Amino acid sequence: MARRTSTFAYPTIPAVAWQAGLPVHGAPTWVVVVGTAGLPAAAKEAGERLGVDLDRLLEVQQESGFSPAAGATAAYPLLTGEVREVLLVGAGEQTAKELRQAGAAVARFGRGKDELTTVVAEGIDDAAVQAFAEGVVLGSFTYTLKTADVPEPVVARVTLTDGSAAERQPVVDRGIVIGRTGWLARQFAITPSNEKDPAWLAARATELAASTGLELTVWDEKKLAADGFGGILAVGQGSARPPRLIRLDYVPEGAGDDTPYVVLVGKGITYDTGGLSLKPREAMVSMKRDMTGGGSVIATMSALRELGAQVRVTGLICAAENMPSGSAYRPDDVIRHYGGRTTEVKNTDAEGRLVMADGLAYAVQELQPDVLVDISTLTGAIKISLGAMLYGGLFATDDALAANLTEAGRASGEELWRMPLPAEYESLIATPIADAVNSSKGPGSITAALFLKAFTGTTPWAHLDLSSIAESPADHHEYSAGSTGAGARLLTTWLTSEAPTAGIA
Structure with a gap:
């Protein structure tokens, strides 16, 4: 073709x-x-x-x-x-x-x-x-x-x-670079999906890695299968355009064993029909932007060297297209994620957590970071909780990490509101068939976060569900109508701050 x-x-x-x-x-x-x-x-x-x-x-x-x-x-x-x-x-x-x-x-x-x-x-x-x-x-x-x-x-x-004699060009330059990450993430998200697929995202990451001094690794569908990334493969198997896992690595000059290490995991669903659990037309229209989290990770990684970030950072983009077909995954399938944990599928439209679970498990088991942050347009439920265009959802297992991200959100203009992670709701995603189900009744953004939490081990972890700020209905202040590229300015501001991991246990 x-x-x-x-x-x-x-x-x-x-x-x-x-x-x-x-x-x-x-x-x-x-x-x-x-x-x-x-x-x-x-x-x-x-x-x-x-x-x-x-x-x-x-x-x-x-x-x-x-x-x-x-x-x-x-x-x-x-x-x-x-x-x-x-x-x-x-x-x-x-x-x-x-x-x-x-x-x-x-x-x-x-x-x-x-x-x-x-x-x-x-x-x-x-x-x-x-x-x-x-x-x-x-x-x-x-x-x-x-x-x-x-x-x-x-x-x-x-x-x-x-009008004064002050010299503030370095401050202006930092603003330009952070603004550019927002522009780039927005442009990724707004690109139509007949052009944008997982291989397209990998190509953009390849170009930016070459121009910004990053190391790049890409898993194609064969390598994903060989290495056991069952969630990414399951979600992508209904599409003629196969999935990818994209890894970008940044190491600051002079980094040593004591340099803090952060891993970002981004949802890269380049189009989301809902799969066999098909969305209605109205809900499908904006789904070219369902890779906003992954696009924001790529945009953030591209700015770290220019802004002199003093932490090691790996960005993982879990990319797939969720399509219905004869080869698509089904409700009641049981998939095995990287590292062996299993999920019983109840809704193929709850696909983002399945691909991100693989990324989180890989990060914990293979990379062993000091801090783990995932970012996505994960649930419509967060819009019900927080409304639109004011706050993104923040879930975290570490108070200092939550505070650092909240401050970065305030400084960048992409503000966050911390949500609870009550263990009492874990029963809502329990099943006798597998380690968890991927969808349940109840508080949808919270149960999605709890599903992901199980893949993070003891690593200090934060989950950003930014569906509530991912789409602007009109040109308004710094936003243009359509996709906002939510998260790129927030992450860049955080990772290039003086001490992004300060206080994290």
Whole structure:
């Protein structure tokens, strides 16, 4: 069968540059970031250069309905001079979250423009400057296969300044890289599944490993069978496009025996029909993004060397396509996972936990990490628990690990809410036929987490169920309509923090 040629193109993101002092010659468009406290200190000098009373301009725009709420915008044309327009952008209290939203608004306004000069408040902290740069990258996101009416390209360059002599380009650069991981994970997730299959994911991982100094190992279906990865094989056996296990390894310069070791396990279901337990059409439509966890792991791994992460990291992406066919796995089948544990299948649409169980078991038995984290769009039940677009679900066996991930979520804008792991619910996934069933009545996100927990041994472990933040209904702040690439910014922020494994027992 002939394969379609890949059209995947890695993102071309805006250049974001920090300017110490106001530029002598600015871009045709100047952006002034406005907080609830008013204009930035450099606005007076900027206004003099532009021949505009920015205080009066702000008053007029507020009378017309503009507010400094994060992401609000008001444009004002200039009829003379090299600068042709001024854009006011709201940033609220100028927290990192609000400045990320402001940066995204600037990026959307700048589509098709060559350059923007942006003035922010003097004295905002590094986290806020970094978040603004992240927002510029994330708000620039676009993906289309259209041949006509193609969206305008991203703004080529954003020059950022607070008018002071401060030098903050390294902070901006970190924001660009973290924003890029979010873009990349989003692009992986939104790629249609007639192009994206497990081999396609492996090809993207291969390319990124070569360009970012990672070691790569890929298991094809024959090697998966030889090594006993029964969960991945079972889920993938109904598809004409076979499964893959992808392993990426990062080792920091100077690593020694005392360097902490983290393993990430990502769900890589490149399309999920539900298998023989077929989903209804409405539930199937967005399932090209069911590999968001795996895509986020690949995107995260690609940034570790550039950001100087000081932990060893292995990323495992458990990739399969869940299709109904004469060769598909069935309800009541019993599958044997890596290492021997067995699962009785009750619902072939609860497939993500089956492939991830193999990845977790392999990590514990063969890699023996200090910390184990899995990430997935695992259950619809987490949306019932947490709603949409506010929090992802966090389950953890170690309080320090939960706290570290929660802080990274807060810093990255991908926030988490910790959920319980009560042993009392383990009876809900018990069966006399096997070690567990893969689906049961009851609290679905919790029983799914408990199913996975059995494969983690005594290793400090966290499970991220991000279905609740994996899809945005519309362009809103740093998110574009569709797949959000949930988890890449969170994991990258965590793994490149000063001490990601601090306090973990």
